[in-house]
Amino acid sequence: xxxxxxxxxxxxxxxxxxxxxxxxxxxxxxxxxxxxxxxxxxxxxxxxxxxxxxxxxxxxxxxxxxxxxxxxxxxxxxxxxxxxxxxxxxxxxxxxxxxxxxxxxxxxxxxxxxxxxxxxxxxxxxxxxxxxxxxxxxxxxxxxxxxxxxxxxxxxxxxxxxxxxxxxxxxxxxxxxxxxxxxxxxxxxxxxxxxxxxxxxxxxxxxxxxxxxxxxxxxxxxxxxxxxxxxxxxxxxxxxxxxxxxxxxxxxxxxxxxxxxxxxxxxxxxxxxxxxxxxxxxxxxxxxxxxxxxxxxxxxxxxxxxxxxxxxxxxxxxxxxxxxxxxxxxxxxxxxxxxxxxxxxxxxxxxxxxxxxxxxxxxxxxxxxxxxxxxxxxxxxxxxxxxxxxxxxxxxxxxxxxxxxxxxxxxxxxxxxxxxxxxxxxxxxxxxxxxxxxxxxxxxxxxxxxxxxxxxxxxxxxxxxxxxxxxxxxxxxxxx
Amino acid sequence: xxxxxxxxxxxxxxxxxxxxxxxxxxxxxxxxxxxxxxxxxxxxxxxxxxxxxxxxxxxxxxxxxxxxxxxxxxxxxxxxxxxxxxxxxxxxxxxxxxxxxxxxxxxxxxxxxxxxxxxxxxxxxxxxxxxxxxxxxxxxxxxxxxxxxxxxxxxxxxxxxxxxxxxxxxxxxxxxxxxxxxxxxxxxxxxxxxxxxxxxxxxxxxxxxxxxxxxxxxxxxxxxxxxxxxxxxxxxxxxxxxxxxxxxxxxxxxxxxxxxxxxxxxxxxxxxxxxxxxxxxxxxxxxxxxxxxxxxxxxxxxxx
Numbered sequence: 202x203x204x205x206x207x208x209x210x211x212x213x214x215x216x217x218x219x220x221x222x223x224x225x226x227x228x229x230x231x232x233x234x235x236x237x238x239x240x241x242x243x244x245x246x247x248x249x250x251x252x253x254x255x256x257x258x259x260x261x262x263x264x265x266x267x268x269x270x271x272x273x274x275x276x277x278x279x280x281x282x283x284x285x286x287x288x289x290x291x292x293x294x295x296x297x298x299x300x301x302x303x304x305x306x307x308x309x310x311x312x313x314x315x316x317x318x319x320x321x322x323x324x325x326x327x328x329x330x331x332x333x334x335x336x337x338x339x340x341x342x343x344x345x346x347x348x349x350x351x352x353x354x355x356x357x358x359x360x361x362x363x364x365x366x367x368x369x370x371x372x373x374x375x376x377x378x379x380x381x382x383x384x385x386x387x388x389x390x391x392x393x394x395x396x397x398x399x400x401x402x403x404x405x406x407x408x409x410x411x412x413x414x415x416x417x418x419x420x421x422x423x424x425x426x427x428x429x430x431x432x433x434x435x436x437x438x439x440x441x442x443x444x445x446x447x448x449x450x451x452x453x454x455x456x457x458x459x460x461x462x463x464x465x466x467x468x469x470x471x472x473x474x475x476x477x478x479x480x481x482x483x484x485x486x487x488x489x490x491x492x493x494x495x496x497x498x499x500x501x502x503x504x505x506x507x508x509x510x511x512x513x514x515x516x517x518x519x520x521x522x523x524x525x526x527x528x529x530x531x532x533x534x535x536x537x538x539x540x541x542x543x544x545x546x547x548x549x550x551x552x553x554x555x556x557x558x559x560x561x562x563x564x565x566x567x568x569x570x571x572x573x574x575x576x577x578x579x580x581x582x583x584x585x586x587x588x589x590x591x592x593x594x595x596x597x598x599x600x601x602x603x604x605x606x607x608x609x610x611x612x613x614x615x616x617x618x619x620x621x622x623x624x625x626x627x628x629x630x631x632x633x634x635x636x637x638x639x640x641x642x643x644x645x646x647x648x649x650x651x652x653x654x655x656x657x658x659x660x661x662x663x664x665x666x667x668x669x670x671x672x673x674x675x676x677x678x679x680x681x
Numbered sequence: 682x683x684x685x686x687x688x689x690x691x692x693x694x695x696x697x698x699x700x701x702x703x704x705x706x707x708x709x710x711x712x713x714x715x716x717x718x719x720x721x722x723x724x725x726x727x728x729x730x731x732x733x734x735x736x737x738x739x740x741x742x743x744x745x746x747x748x749x750x751x752x753x754x755x756x757x758x759x760x761x762x763x764x765x766x767x768x769x770x771x772x773x774x775x776x777x778x779x780x781x782x783x784x785x786x787x788x789x790x791x792x793x794x795x796x797x798x799x800x801x802x803x804x805x806x807x808x809x810x811x812x813x814x815x816x817x818x819x820x821x822x823x824x825x826x827x828x829x830x831x832x833x834x835x836x837x838x839x840x841x842x843x844x845x846x847x848x849x850x851x852x853x854x855x856x857x858x859x860x861x862x863x864x865x866x867x868x869x870x871x872x873x874x875x876x877x878x879x880x881x882x883x884x885x886x887x888x889x890x891x892x893x894x895x896x897x898x899x900x901x902x903x904x905x906x907x908x909x910x911x912x913x914x915x916x917x918x919x920x921x922x923x924x925x926x927x928x929x930x931x932x933x934x935x936x937x938x939x940x941x942x943x944x945x946x947x948x949x950x951x952x953x954x955x956x957x958x959x960x961x962x963x964x965x966x967x968x969x970x971x972x973x974x975x976x977x978x979x980x981x982x983x984x985x
Contacts, residue, residue, distance in 0.1 A: 278951065281951075282950045282951075285734055285953055288738070289734065289738060307734070307735050310737070311734075311737065311738040312738075313738075409931060409933065410931060410932070410933050410934075410935075411931075466839075466840035466841035466842070466845060467822045467823075467840075467841050467842040467844075467845045469841050469845045469933075469934055470841070470842070470844055470845045470930065470933065470934065615735050615736050616733065616735050616736065616952075617735070618735060618951055618952050618953070619735070619952040619954065622947060622951065622952060626933075626935065626936065629933050629934055629935055630934070630935040630936075632934070633841070633845075633846075633847050633933075633934040633935055635847060635934075635935045636935075648755065651751075651754070651755065655747070655751055656733060656735075656736055657731075657736075657741075
């Protein structure tokens with residue numbers, strides 16, 4: 202049978218015109234609501250626990266707003282590389298992104314993200330008064346602007362095996378009334394003991410260079426009174442002359458070296474999660490680390506859903522103190538809106554939704570892998586009875602967050618990543634015995650000076666900003 | 682019926698100008714030059730500018746050779762170069778030797794040789810990142826396969842593990858590379874050995890020449906061209922090793938396994954110092970080309 206269909210150039214053109222016409226007319230007839238439902242927001246996040254909770258709850262957002270979410274999570278290092286290349290090539294890669302506190306200044310000053318001050322001011326739903334000011338100061342503000350909002354706020358605390366501490370005759374002061382020397386003594390007492398059929402290590406370190414070892418060591422150093430620079434960030438004139446080669450830092454580094462002697466030797470190469478999971482295996486007495494490990498260590502793997510051997514034996518305590526006022530390291534993840542997005546309003550809807558008390562509580566109650574999120578930045582959630590029942594460490598966590606100052610422990614100076622690279626490398630060399638603590642601090646100080654001078658930060662000739670917690674509190678009041 | 686063929690009147694042959702072939706291939710040449718030269722020239726220009734994305738999104742001024750001076754002044758570049766050269770020379774030599782040994786075994790037509798050939802090629806098809814993760818598990822001091830094998834054989838291990846000790850970390854990274862790429866040498870050299878004329882080898886056997894001398898004086902000279910090219914390729918690849926280092930050691934402990942590729946990644950993709958990483962790139966380009974140039978000069982000088 203012969204087909205009547207004749208594929209000719211003319212017929213093809215006719216068909217094309219008909220299709221285009223249908224599309225044009227039909228497009229105009231599509232109801233506006235249906236178009237809103239088709240809107241898709243691209244969200245690029247760091248693959249930390251908060252991502253799993255958001256991914257699990259995204260249907261709620263889609264139902265509430267009609268906006269679809271396309272969420273992708275990658276490692277922090279890959280995220281930074283991908284975002285930077287998308288910004289310098291001006292190829293929008295996402296509408297909403299995770300922004301680390303160390304990248305905030307760079308992103309705002311390069312106009313890669315949109316400041317959120319005006320959004321917050323225009324939208325009372327943000328409930329900006331219900332944020333821990335120390336968290337916003339440390340994670341989200343730069344030169345008087347709020348660039349991001351926190352979706353997961355971390356402090357640091359001590360985690361220990363209660364049953365082993367009891368057997369070893371160690372009373373851990375959970376309220377934090379102890380010094381770093383007391384902490385070291387407890388670790389030394391625990392190290393090498395036989396318990397539960399295992400040879401116990403006193404502690405475990407995250408010794409991998411550069412970021413993990415700096416994250417861990419800088420907490421101890423700041424507690425002992427170490428400051429990175431002469432005058433930054435709370436100063437009317439910034440002075441980036443490094444002050445790492447100080448007696449306080451030397452004392453801290455000697456304690457850190459001693460801690461390593463009481464840790465599994467292979468922890469010299471451990472990253473954040475390696476250290477946490479080593480503790481979760483049960484052969485480590487105590488360690489201090491980011492607060493998410495209070496719930497992560499209750500599981501035997503990342504989002505495995507299975508309880509670890511220490512799940513019901515986990516004790517938590519506030520950090521030991523140095524001779525001066527306690528300073529706790531603050532970190533976490535925040536959401537920002539890319540400046541080159543075509544979906545500014547929808548992006549703000551998502552940021553507001555993900556950081557709201559309602560969603561954050563739902564994230565805390567999300568139970569697909571066990572309860573794996575308690576990193577709240579809103580004080581109201583620390584009083585929530587339902588959450589306190591699941592996460593009994595919340596009171597201690599709030600206490601530490603309120604003593605937090607991320608800008609002192611790891612200052613967000615413009616070339617932070619480069620400085621962290623040098624510092625982390627030299628700290629790692631101390632652990633492997635390639636450098637003495639004295640040589641490490643002297644070398645690091647010299648390298649810092651060279652880098653800061655090479656990047657025109659010494660002497661500092663640009664405008665300074667007296668970046669204090671009080672200034673952030675005033676900013677929040679003005680936006681509330 | 683007789684076919685009558687009428688010859689077409691002779692057309693005046695127009696001579697094309699001499700430059701016509703050049704004209705015809707010039708678009709391809711221009712495209713090729715642009716694709717190769719543009720990134721290199723762009724990097725060369727950037728290497729003379731202060732351009733750190735942590736400080737600002739665009740270049741902040743011409744600084745002459747300061748980026749080159751900075752790369753050389755802190756010792757990091759030279760330390761990485763030393764580590765890289767050691768890894769490259771040892772890695773290429775070991776992979777070539779083992780690859781040749783495997784290729785010679787394959788020639789013996791033992792039973793199961795077809796399956797062996799298929800299995801041999803498999804490691805080279807795995808992405809280096811995946812190989813890195815695989816070896817991370819195999820090197821785990823708490824139950825990893827390799828520490829277990831070594832301790833079972835009575836070989837002492839460093840307390841911090843193979844990846845945690847400055848004396849073993851680089852060799853542990855190199856071992857993973859050797860595991861992955863030796864089969865590549867084996868397959869290529871096997872193919873080259875198959876092309877060696879059988880009668881020459883037979884004649885040598887009749888003359889009573891030992892297998893070792895046959896290899897040194899007959900087979901190796903006959904496969905020299907292939908061997909040189911594959912050695913050169915692997916030399917350049919190992920010189921740029923970065924992915925295995927990222928996954929296994931992050932260049933540590935200390936700088937013990939920090940290769941130039943990793944240092945470049947750190948400067949460009951972590952520190953975002955475009956000027957410094959461009960200067961390092963150019964120094965790497967010069968070093969690799971100088972080494973390869975010398976290699977080509979000595980290895981290929983008596984070629985037809």
